[in-house]
Amino acid sequence: MRMEIDIDKLVEEFERGSRVAVARLITLIENDSDSAQVVLDRIFSRTQKAYRIGFTGPPGAGKSTLVYRLSKYYRALDKTIGIIAVDPTSPFSGGALLGDRIRMQELTSDPGVFVRSLASRGSLGGISRCTDDVADLLDAFGKDLILIETVGVGQSELEIAEKAHTVVVILVPESGDSIQAMKAGLMEIGDIFVMNKADHSSAEVAAREIEDTLRLKDTSEGDWRPRVVLTSAIENRGVEELATAIEEHREYLLTAGVLEKKRRKNLYSRVRENILERLEERFLNSELVAGILKKRMEDVYALKVSPYRVARELEQYLKIDI
């Protein structure tokens, strides 16, 4: 019960606008999924107001610097900002160059900005849940914009597309190999493509390549046509153009009714993930199933029976009833 009381007190302080309370609640959410549920139950009705923008791309593409520049731009327009970094290489997570860290400190000293990095080790499911929950918390705290930075290769990119309303894919003009790779996974999820480090001579060629690839995409009349923006985060060029492209995408989502669909999809997949976690926990840990599973695994190890057959056998013990 002591824990519950602490959470109540923290949520009260959170409601009075305490940044310390936000930080502590995030730590609770990160470390303990039971507490996360208590917190979310309490604050959920005040969420889903902030606009969520995801930033993804390969390590070293300059995601953090661009997030910093964009934050400064939005702050000048008096918008409040929450930044969530789900990227082990982000300077927000402490793992980067001195110049980056200094810029980040400048941001964190602004009361209109709340920055938090999430540990990216641990289970995929855990990080995914945590990103959603922390975004909700910053949303309920009243932030206008939530910027989510995530390292975008592999499968995490698919997740950001479910969490963010606008996905910005940040690329650098590089060797053909890497661009090929990025395209493979990232072309499908980007609403806006940024070719960063545009001072590089090959940037315009690379940007055209991306535009060509995008043109091949099967889009119907009225669909969003992804934008390509050239930026130089270091020199602070192209940031306004990027903000304009984001705003255009937001307006498209609102006009086409897609924003509400995206919100619903995210909420549904959170319910689904949470149900599956509970099913796993209860089913595999039940005395009946755990006992049979232990015995049958020996047969699998001895190659007497396939993994599939054992799964089929165990499925029989699942009953659904009031």
Next chain:
Amino acid sequence: MRMEIDIDKLVEEFERGSRVAVARLITLIENDSDSAQVVLDRIFSRTQKAYRIGFTGPPGAGKSTLVYRLSKYYRALDKTIGIIAVDPTSPFSGGALLGDRIRMQELTSDPGVFVRSLASRGSLGGISRCTDDVADLLDAFGKDLILIETVGVGQSELEIAEKAHTVVVILVPESGDSIQAMKAGLMEIGDIFVMNKADHSSAEVAAREIEDTLRLKDTSEGDWRPRVVLTSAIENRGVEELATAIEEHREYLLTAGVLEKKRRKNLYSRVRENILERLEERFLNSELVAGILKKRMEDVYALKVSPYRVARELEQYLKIDI
């Protein structure tokens, strides 16, 4: 029933050594998980004999070329080889430079080698299952070594560590940023680290950096100490050293009894994944749960109730019984 008969016939041809049957069975495994189960049930008792080596690293690190060189090396020792590419940028998957593709064709014309790339779009779970099943199939087909190439950033790297007996992480001497990134995820899973493109002047510095990082790892007496090998896949240098390091790791696994533990862990997680897929399918699609879920999702969308609360409610309908 027709499908079952076809599978029987294919498995018979497979047993007689038909490469065409292998290719067709893999297509079945890829496209249809029900058929995959029938196939696996039939061949499972003959699996778990091949040694499985995983190759992971960032796009453009030269994974495919190194897999090619190593395959040639093993073929000269008369070992048979199965290659599985789970990487959209792999030349095995058709997405690469001409020189690579020519090398790959040379491999595929050798009857001692069977090469297959797996579609890497689709659900993470689906690809993961498929990789295991195809590895089993090539194993039962009598291949001595299974080489699995996977793009290693994000979370897929954690999977290769469960599927392969030896994990080779391939890096290139590059900008500090990228190496940081790679380290974050890859340092923990590599049994052997390859610094490829060792003609590059910075290769030795980068290799030393990796060795330094490895030294910080908390290893007990008798634990495997990851090796660092310098290679140049293009110039065919360092390949024998890599093969030696792989052999040393295999001997370590056998002596320390770890190989059997790895095999069991992989088999257990396959049973577990398959059970969870079945639970999800049956639970969420049951009339009772689907009906309530649909209704309660409207309350979630209206912010009346949190995703967690709905998941808790639905959990109540799970019963476990004979």
